[in-house]
Amino acid sequence: MSFHPLDFAIVAAYFVVVVVLGWIKKAQPKDEDYLLMGRQLTLPGFLLSLVSTWYGGILGSSEYSYSYGFSNWIVFGVPYYVFAILFAIVLARRARRKYVVSIPHLIGENYGPAGRVLSGILVLILATPAPYVLTIGVLLHFLFGVPLVPGIIAGALFSFIYVYRDGLAVVVRTDLFQCILMYGGYIVLFLFAWWTWESPVQLWEAVRERSPDHVSVTGGSPVSYILVWFFMASWTLVSPMFHQRVYALKDERNARRGIVFAVLMWTVFDFLTTFVGLYAFVHLPDLSDPRISHLALGEAILPIGAYGLFITGILSVVMSTLDSELFVSGVTLGPDILGRMPGVKRLRKSVLTRIGMALVALVSIGFAIFVPSVVDIYYTIGTLAVPGLLLPVLSSAGAFPSVPPRFAVAHLVVVPLVAATWYIAGRAIPDTLPAIEAFYPGCAASILIWSAGLLVGRSGKA
Structure with missing residues (x-):
């Protein structure tokens, strides 16, 4: 497609501002400042960072809302609200009181160095x-x-440079x-779709006539499949990004209120992304690639300038999560895993994190090239990592009973292997x-495994 010079200028200005924000400070930060902002994160920063980093897979939402309709909100929205509120109630303050820098660090404090390294591997998969x-x-x-491959490489390198x-x-x-841009871009697209075609109520009736499954809770998928996505939203309880921001908070009381406000903001954004996908489904019925339904809709109806604003919005959605997950993964691979190795542990944590980010960027490029579906990537990593991390994280934070360390270590190995074996065998x-x-x-x-550990622990045979 061809870009109008004004749209191109708006997008170019976005990238310039992001780089400037990345290099605006002159002094090199200390380790705790680099990893956790010196634990001085305030409520506005916590809230808007949490909101913006939760939507990086916007093409997954675009793909799902176009293909399955309203169930996009059920699959990628409601379950995460439930588990986010649960995180706020059960984990938020407990996690903040733990003087740790990451989930593996948290688990390592409770289950030893082996627990830290093994959970680090699962966090790398998850993040x-x-x-x-x-x-x-x-x-x-x-x-x-x-071309797709150079574009993948460019995105990873750009994020690495400014973080x-x-x-x-x-x-x-x-x-x-980026949070301001992402909401602004999608509000503009939604309002133009309403003005160009019909109201959301009229759209709903049009969707119902064309495809009743698109207005159903399941979207035509088996209930068992929807339930997997619901329980996979327990991902929120072990989300490295959630934990990292809670650890960085200046005031632990802001953890709960910030998450509750975030859920309200997510509800608005999920409404926007779902209905934008439905507008595309009705008015652009012949798209060959559902992943670009939101982009195609913007190209079809937005005027010059507004289209450039929408593109910066969708780029903001992705980049805000990409940089966060790259940083979290760098902390995990660096201080949590490489930092356990003799001869390496003496390096500063900030240096180890930068090394970790570089290695993670390379691996992510390879993964993105060979698994070219955003939804498939989410499903795969969630299936493998979430069951293995959930109970070790909850117990290490004091929200669930602990087991003897050897059972926790066995859990971190066996549970992902069981899930991976079932996943691979089911496809092979x-x-x-x-x-x-x-x-x-x-x-x-x-x-x-956890039940066995609890029984052994109570019998005093640990």
């Missing part, structure tokens, strides 16, 4: 920037004709800027296993 690197590649291809110097502080600074040799999503066998293994 992989691969979905967002892929999204940037798709965006650059659609907007500027950049490199200042760590979490620049992630939060850019999140504040179909019809040989019951039609059960791999997430459930992982959860079953988790319950069995």
Whole structure:
């Protein structure tokens, strides 16, 4: 497609501002400042950073809302509200009182060095920037004709460059800027779609006539599949991004109120993304790639200038999550894993984090190239990592009973292996296993191992 010079100038200005925000400070930060902003994060920064970083896979929402309709809100919205509120009630203050820098650090305090390293591996899987690197590649291809692979590489390198110097502080600074843009861009697109075609109420009736499944809760998918996504939203309880921002808060009381406000803001944004997808479904029925339904809608109806604003909004959605997940992964691979190795642990945590970010960026590029569906990436990493992390995180934060360390270590190894084996076998040799999503066998293994650990612990044989 061709960009009007004004639209191009708006997008170019966005990238310039992000880089300036990344390098605006002159002094090199100390380790705690680099990792957690010196634990001085305020409520506005916490809230807007939390909101903006939760939507990086916007092409996944675009793909799902176009293909399955209203169930986009049920799959990618409601379950996360439930578990976010649960996080606020059960975990938020407990997590803030733990003087740690990451989830692996938290687990390591309770279950030893092996627990820290093994949970670090699962956090790396969970916090992989691969979905967002892929999204940037798709965006650059659609907007500027950049081939997918170079676009993926460019997105990863750009994020690394502006986060490199200042760590979490620049992630939060850019999140504040990008949160405004993402809401502004989608509000503009939604209002223009309403003005161009019909009201949301009229749209709903048009969708119902064309495809009743698109206005159903399940979107035509099996209930078992929807339930997997619901329980996978427990991801929120072990989200490295959630934990990192809570650890960085200046006042622990802001953890609960910030999350509640975030849920309200997410509800608004989920409404916008779902109905934008429905407008595209009705008025652009022949799209070959559902991932770009929101982009295609913007191209079809937005005037010059407004289109450039929308593009900066959608870029903000992705980049705000990409930089956050890249940074979290860098902390995990750096201080939490590489920092346990002899001869490496003497390096500063900020240096180890930068090394970790560079390595994670390379791996994410490869993952994004070989798994070219945002929804598939989400499903895969959630299935493998969430069951393995959930109980170790809850127990380490004091929100669930602990088990002897050897059971926790076994849990961190066996549960992901069970889920991965079921997942791989179900695709390599179909019809040989019951039609059960791999997430459930992982959860079953988790319950069995933890129950055994609790029994042994109570009997005093730990």
